[in-house]
Amino acid sequence: MASIKRALISVSDKTGVIEMAKGLEALGAEILSTGGTAKALRDAGVKVTDVAVYTGSPEILDGRVKTLHPKIHGGLLGRRSVPAHVDQMNQHNIGPIDVVVVNLYPFEATIAKPNCPFEEAIENIDIGGPSMLRSAAKNHEDVLVVVDPADYTRVLDAAKAGTVSPGLRRELAMKVFQHTARYDSLIAGYLEKQVQGGEVKFPKILSMQFELAETLRYGENPHQQGAFYREFNSNEPSVSRGKILHGKAMSYNNFLDANSALELAKEYDECAVAIIKHNNPCGVALGSTPVEAYVKARATDPVSAFGGVLAFNRPVDLAAAKEITSTFVEVVIAPGFAEDALAELKRKKDLRLLDVGPLTKVKQVGLDLKKLVGGLIVQDRDLGVLADLRALQVPTARKPTDEEYAACAFAWKVCKHVKSNAIIYATPGQTVGIGAGQMSRVDSVKLAVMKAQMPVKGCVMASDAFFPFRDGLDAAAQAGITAVIQPGGSIRDAEIIKAADEQGLAMIMTGMRHFRH
Numbered sequence: 001m002a003s004i005k006r007a008l009i010s011v012s013d014k015t016g017v018i019e020m021a022k023g024l025e026a027l028g029a030e031i032l033s034t035g036g037t038a039k040a041l042r043d044a045g046v047k048v049t050d051v052a053v054y055t056g057s058p059e060i061l062d063g064r065v066k067t068l069h070p071k072i073h074g075g076l077l078g079r080r081s082v083p084a085h086v087d088q089m090n091q092h093n094i095g096p097i098d099v100v101v102v103n104l105y106p107f108e109a110t111i112a113k114p115n116c117p118f119e120e121a122i123e124n125i126d127i128g129g130p131s132m133l134r135s136a137a138k139n140h141e142d143v144l145v146v147v148d149p150a151d152y153t154r155v156l157d158a159a160k161a162g163t164v165s166p167g168l169r170r171e172l173a174m175k176v177f178q179h180t181a182r183y184d185s186l187i188a189g190y191l192e193k194q195v196q197g198g199e200v201k202f203p204k205i206l207s208m209q210f211e212l213a214e215t216l217r218y219g220e221n222p223h224q225q226g227a228f229y230r231e232f233n234s235n236e237p238s239v240s241r242g243k244i245l246h247g248k249a250m251s252y253n254n255f256l257d258a259n260s261a262l263e264l265a266k267e268y269d270e271c272a273v274a275i276i277k278h279n280n281p282c283g284v285a286l287g288s289t290p291v292e293a294y295v296k297a298r299a300t301d302p303v304s305a306f307g308g309v310l311a312f313n314r315p316v317d318l319a320a321a322k323e324i325t326s327t328f329v330e331v332v333i334a335p336g337f338a339e340d341a342l343a344e345l346k347r348k349k350d351l352r353l354l355d356v357g358p359l360t361k362v363k364q365v366g367l368d369l370k371k372l373v374g375g376l377i378v379q380d381r382d383l384g385v386l387a388d389l390r391a392l393q394v395p396t397a398r399k400p401t402d403e404e405y406a407a408c409a410f411a412w413k414v415c416k417h418v419k420s421n422a423i424i425y426a427t428p429g430q431t432v433g434i435g436a437g438q439m440s441r442v443d444s445v446k447l448a449v450m451k452a453q454m455p456v457k458g459c460v461m462a463s464d465a466f467f468p469f470r471d472g473l474d475a476a477a478q479a480g481i482t483a484v485i486q487p488g489g490s491i492r493d494a495e496i497i498k499a500a501d502e503q504g505l506a507m508i509m510t511g512m513r514h515f516r517h
Contacts, residue, residue: 003027003028004024004027004028004029004098004099004144004159005028005029005030005095005096005098006029006030006032006075006095006096006097006098006099007021007024007029007030007031007032007097007098007099007100007101008032008033008051008067008072008097008099008100008101008102008132009021009024009031009032009033009037009041009101009102010033010034010035010037010051010067010101010102010128010129010132011037011101011102011103011149012103012104012105012106012126013103013106013149014036014037014040015149016149016152016153017037017040017041017101017149017152018040018041018044018046019152020101020146020149020152020155020156021041021044021046021101022044022045022046023152023156023159023160024099024101024156024159025046025047027159027160029098029099030049031046031047031048031049032048032049032050032051032054032097033048033049033050033051034050034051034052034059034066034067035059035063035066038050051066051067051069051072052066054071055069055071055072056071057069064127065128066128067128067129067131067132068127068128068131070092070094071092071093071094071095072097072132073131073132073135074088074089074092074094075089075094075095075096075097076097076100076132076135076136076139076143077135077138077139078094078096078139078142079139079141079142080096080142081141081142096142097136097143098142098143098144099143099144099145099146099159100132100133100136100143100144100145100146101146101152102129102132102133102136102145102146102147103129103147103148103149104126104129104130104133104179104183105124105125105126105129106124107121107124107125107126107183107186107187107190108183108186108233110124111124111186111190118194121190125187126183130180130183130184133145133147133176133179133180134176134177134180136173136176137172137173137176137177138173140169140170140172140173141166141169144159144164144169144172145172145173145176146172147172147175147176147179148175148179151172151175155168155172181209182209182232185207185209188205188207189203189207192204201367201380202378206376206378209232210229210230210231210232211229211230211231211232212227212228212229212230213228213229213230213240214227214228214249215227215228216228216249216250216251216252217249217251218251218252219252220252220253224252226251226252228240228250228252228255231366234366235362236362236363236364236365236366237266237335237356237357237358237359237360237362238259238262238356239255239258239259239262239333239354239356240259241356241357242258242333242354242355242356242357243354243355243356243357244352244353244354245337245342245353245354245355246342246345246346246351246352246353247331247348247349247350247351247352247353248350248352250331250352250354254309254330254331254352256279257276257277257278257279257308257309257330257331258276258309258311258331258333258354260274260276260279260280260281260309260417261274261275261276261281261309261310261311261331261333262274262311262333262356263417264276264281264284264311264413264414264417265311265312265313265333266313266359267413267416267417268286268313268413270286270429271286271287271288271289271290271292271293271313271314272284272285272286272287272293272312272313272314273285273287273290273293273294273296273297273310273311273312273313274297274310274311274417275297275298275300275304275305275308275309275310276308276309276310276311277304277305277307277308277309279419280418280419280434280436280437281414281417281418281431281434281436282300282301282304282305282308282434283296283297283298283299283300283301283304283305283308283431283434284297284300284414284430284431285297285299285300285429285430285431286410286429286430287429289317289319289320290312290314290315290316290317290319290320291317291319291320291322291323293312294310294312294320294323294324295323296429296430297430297431298327299430299453299454300430300431300432300433300434300452300453300454301434301451301453302453304451305327306327306328307328307329307330308329308330309329309330309331309332309333310324310329310331310332310333311332311333311334312332312333312334312335313334313335313359314334314335315334315335315336315337315338315341316332316334316336316337316338316341316345317338317341318338318340318341318344320341321337321338321340321341321342321344321345322344324345325344325345325347325348325351329348329351330351330352331351331352331353331354332345332351332352332353332354333354333356334354334355334356335355335356335357335358335359336355336357336358337353337355364381364383366381367379367380367381368380368381368382382416382514382516384416384512384514386409386412386510386512389405389408389409389412389485389508390405392508392509392510392511393488393508393509393511394506394507394508394509395488395493395497395507395509396497396500396501396505396506396507397501398501398504398505398506399506400483400506400508401483401506403428404460404482404483404506405508406428406429407426407427407428407429407459407460407483408460408462408483408484408485408508410426410428410429410430411424411425411426411431411460411461411462411485412462412485412510414426414431414434414462415462415463415464415514416464416514416516417516418434418436418437418464418516419436419437419516419517420437420464420465420515420516420517421435421437421438421439421440421441421443421444421463421464421465422434422435422436422437422444422462422463422464422465422514422516423435423436423441423444423445423447423448423461423462423463423464423472423476424448424461424462424463425448425449425452425456425459425460425461425476425479425481426459426460426462427458427459427460432452432453432454432455432456432459433448433449433450433451433452433456433459434448434451435447435448435449435451441463441465441467441468441472442469442471442472442475444472445461445472445475445476445479446475448461449475449476449479455480456479456480456481457479457480457481458480458481458482459480459481459482460481460482460483460484460485461476461481461483461484461485462484462485462486463484463485463486463487464487464513464514464515464516465486465487465513465514465515466486466487466488466489466490466493466496466513467486467490467492467496468490468492469492469495470492470495470496470498470499473496473499473500473503473505474499474503477499477500477503477505481505482504482505482506483505483506483507483508484500484505484506484507484508485507485508485510486507486508486509486510487509487510487511487512487513487514488509488510488511489511489513493509
């Protein structure tokens, strides 16, 4: 590349900037800078020319205007290969600027502070920085533009070796526009909240920013391509933030199942294990230890659990690890693994082990999105919980026993994570039969009985939505259930309640539905 005669450096994040400036200076570049960056460089022994001295124009308006000047933007936008541009630059005494190292005022960090004043947020909207970045990126054929401190070393190395390629220039320009696009969307989102007077759940323009974490082997099927993107700044314990400790790379389907398994295991304060197959639970249980919970969960449907995805809400110990390795499992997700458990699990070379860290209670936020052809449907995440079942309506003559209340509370949490129509048979702390994804509720009732590997008699039944007819309730009663928890709300509720009374069942009506499509 041509020699670097001039570089402009102005950064909020000063990570690595002194080394970058010294490297550019060693290549013969005059260093232009402003404010705090200029001071930091001078203090480190770098010779710096203030932008105000270079342009002949002082900083004005409390520093709002300092780099918005023709000598700066002309030096960035002037094309060296166009004679008319070169003539005009010479005519106006505009020297070329060959390198721009800029990052922006910390707007995102500023508005994240509790009770951030509006005036402070506004003053942290960078104007000169994005303008310089965009000018340099537009003219990247002539200007090296660096917005990410992680790129300092490779840019310096390429400049020293004279190997700055058009491809590198274009990549750096791409990163600039990705960065400024996110920056602008954050500002727009913040201002929309101010206009609306609070949080805006559904903004007029939904701008979502995710970072590519990895390209997957394929998507849901081998003929589909797939990738995994990670949301910026999410701090909720999740599969997306987890660390792969061992095993093959996660697949598209592994991510779906792992997310479903962990979110179900997180529903419980007690030690719990959830087993997912094809994005549906096939076994969920509580236990005094991880191994007890796992064995109980697997007993629900051992055939379906083969090749399943397991989530623990407690660290996996050696006893649980030995039980896991006794059969084929695809993925194990947990908030940690004991060293001896990890060694045991690593004997299975393909078994994926995902450590999601402590399952600390944080505010659960975000939206549930589903892509349509040409559109998107958006809703709240289903975070609905029932704090106290005993406060709910019991319309039947018989009231639930303590054991039935405990079983219903457990089953209701499972029900939320099963594809509709969803039916769960359970005892306190253990699923017995799961009927998922049927087109009619009575078919889910019958399927759950068919899938059960333990006696249904004496179980409770949870239904994710109301019973449109009494046939589902009658079929469950015939199988031996003693109580049911369901939302209610059918035009035939009176008929359903009458059926329950005829069968001697207790019924809890939640008033809350958990459809899952």
